Every structure is written in C-alpha cells, then in structure tokens.
Amino acid sequence: MSNTQHPQLAFIGAGNMARSIIGGLVQEGYPAERIRASDLNHDALEQLSRDFGIGTGDNAAVAEWAEVVVLAVKPQVMKTVTEALRPSLAHHPLLISIAAGIDGASLSRWLGEDQAIVRCMPNTPALVKTGASGLHANRHTSGAQREQAEQIMGAVGTVQWLDDEPLMDAVTAVSGSGPAYFFLVMEAMIDAGVQQGLTREAATELTLQTALGAATLARTSDVGVDELRRRVMSPGGTTEAAIESFERDGLRDTFQRAMTACAERSVSLAKALGQ
Numbered sequence: 001m002s003n004t005q006h007p008q009l010a011f012i013g014a015g016n017m018a019r020s021i022i023g024g025l026v027q028e029g030y031p032a033e034r035i036r037a038s039d040l041n042h043d044a045l046e047q048l049s050r051d052f053g054i055g056t057g058d059n060a061a062v063a064e065w066a067e068v069v070v071l072a073v074k075p076q077v078m079k080t081v082t083e084a085l086r087p088s089l090a091h092h093p094l095l096i097s098i099a100a101g102i103d104g105a106s107l108s109r110w111l112g113e114d115q116a117i118v119r120c121m122p123n124t125p126a127l128v129k130t131g132a133s134g135l136h137a138n139r140h141t142s143g144a145q146r147e148q149a150e151q152i153m154g155a156v157g158t159v160q161w162l163d164d165e166p167l168m169d170a171v172t173a174v175s176g177s178g179p180a181y182f183f184l185v186m187e188a189m190i191d192a193g194v195q196q197g198l199t200r201e202a203a204t205e206l207t208l209q210t211a212l213g214a215a216t217l218a219r220t221s222d223v224g225v226d227e228l229r230r231r232v233m234s235p236g237g238t239t240e241a242a243i244e245s246f247e248r249d250g251l252r253d254t255f256q257r258a259m260t261a262c263a264e265r266s267v268s269l270a271k272a273l274g275q
C-alpha cells in the first residue's frame, strides 16, 4: 500500500551504515512494518529485525516489495549485487546508493539506463538522528522521488543536494568519513588525559562531554568556529600553549593530507572496480 510520507523501504545489505539509518528512522517514527532488509549474514539480519521490528527477506524479495531501495553493500560487491537485482526492479522503485565512490553512470549500466538513482553519502550519526548526507540525483529521478530521498535521509539528519556529482568524493572526505576523525581525536585526548594522571573513566567522561559541548555550541552559536576557538584562548594562557603546539606540528596540513587521501581513495575505489 502506497504512503507518500513513508514509502515501502528496502535495504540491500544490512551492515553498519544500514543499521544506523534504520535505527534513526524507526526512532523518528518511520513505521517498522514499512522497512525490510536483506543481508547474507543471516544472524546479523535477524538481530537487526529483533532490534527495530523491521521485516526481512532475500535481496530479490525485498526489492520487489519496495518503493524505495537503498543499496547498502560494500562498493566491492555493488556490481554483482545490482546486476543480480535488475529483474526485481521492473516496477521502477527509486534506488538510493550509499556506496562510496561508485558513480551514477556505473550504477545506471548495472541497474538499467532509465532507473531513477540517487547517490547518497550518509554517516553513522544517523543512528542518533544527527547524521549529515550529501545527495545527487540522476536525470531520471522525478521531483517526487527527490522529495522521497530527502524525507528519508532528512529524518535522520541534515541533507545537502549536490548538482555536481564528483563533489560526492569531497562529501565523503568531510562527513561520510568525518565521524571517524572526531572519534580518533577523542581517543587521543582520552589517552593524553590518562597519561597526565586522570583515570580512563574520568578522561573519557570529560572528553566526550567536551566534544558534545563544543559541537552543540558551534551548532547554536551565531559566530563561526574560528571565533569560538579564540574565545577559549586567553592571551598568554593555557589554550594558546596547546593551539600553538598543534599549529607548529602542522595539524591543518595533516587534515588537508588526510582528507585528500580519503577523496582520492573514493576515486580510486571506483577505478579499481573497472567503472
């Protein structure tokens, strides 16, 4: 039964990223009976079904049932999975691919040239409804289907539309992979706090609350993050000593190099898969 606000939604591949989106959607009130998922790992799939009350099936069955199909397998298996799925897409559902690097032209070749395809680069904070997604729609995607994609991903975070598809690699470098950078910074701060004598428990609590506080302040403030940083730095004070040390050690260049490596991997992943 069609429901424009909550189309029947299938996930092909139910790993880390699918779990994050499904968990966020169900918490946001998306009816669990309108979500189905498939995965080769049957134990993990059953666990997902138990956790969120969604339905399960094999790839073909969930795709045939769906109005929107989210392709959430690893880039390395996307060609095999999509080619096998093609006979189950005769009803022309909207396809949303979340795979890093796999471009729209390749997806069209594998899925059918006239299929409506939205490329999406989400991130795992979708699980707690603070995700960030970049979206790019191909020319076969109708206005109503763009709205469907935006409603689904917008329910679990913010959404940015990109007209220029190659910018999806930059989105991957900023927000797709970005949560891992912040987790690494938190790991490093916890270790440094422990090294200075705090218990791991105290260092973890102080670090996590500081990360949450800084992000919340940045989100709600009417000044930029550079000004917020300066407001912590008293002249000749403690923060200045730390920031000067980061700058001397080339932290900004470190981020430039890391994020360039990330975007380049996204491009080379696609090339390695023979797109």
Ligand SMILES: NC(=O)C1=CN([C@@H]2O[C@H](COP(=O)(O)OP(=O)(O)OC[C@H]3O[C@@H](n4cnc5c(N)ncnc54)[C@H](OP(=O)(O)O)[C@@H]3O)[C@@H](O)[C@H]2O)C=CC1
Pocket: 012, 013, 014, 015, 016, 017, 018, 038, 039, 040, 041, 044, 059, 072, 073, 074, 075, 077, 081, 098, 099, 100, 121, 122, 123, 124, 176, 177
């Ligand atoms: N993790 C993240 O933060 C983000 C991931 N992405 C993208 O999301 C996609 C999934 O990533 P992620 O969730 O991390 O990966 P996972 O490996 O956690 O999930 C993929 C799932 O697909 C299953 N699978 C493999 N082959 C098939 C098949 N033929 N049919 C059905 N299911 C299959 C895998 O099973 P098995 O383990 O048994 O192989 C696995 O459970 C990737 O393309 C990635 O680029 C995008 C943004 C962020």
Ligand SMILES: O=C(O)[C@@H]1CCC=N1
Pocket: 100, 172, 176, 177
């Ligand atoms: O690491 C990866 O390849 C995936 C894509 C973006 C985040 N995780």
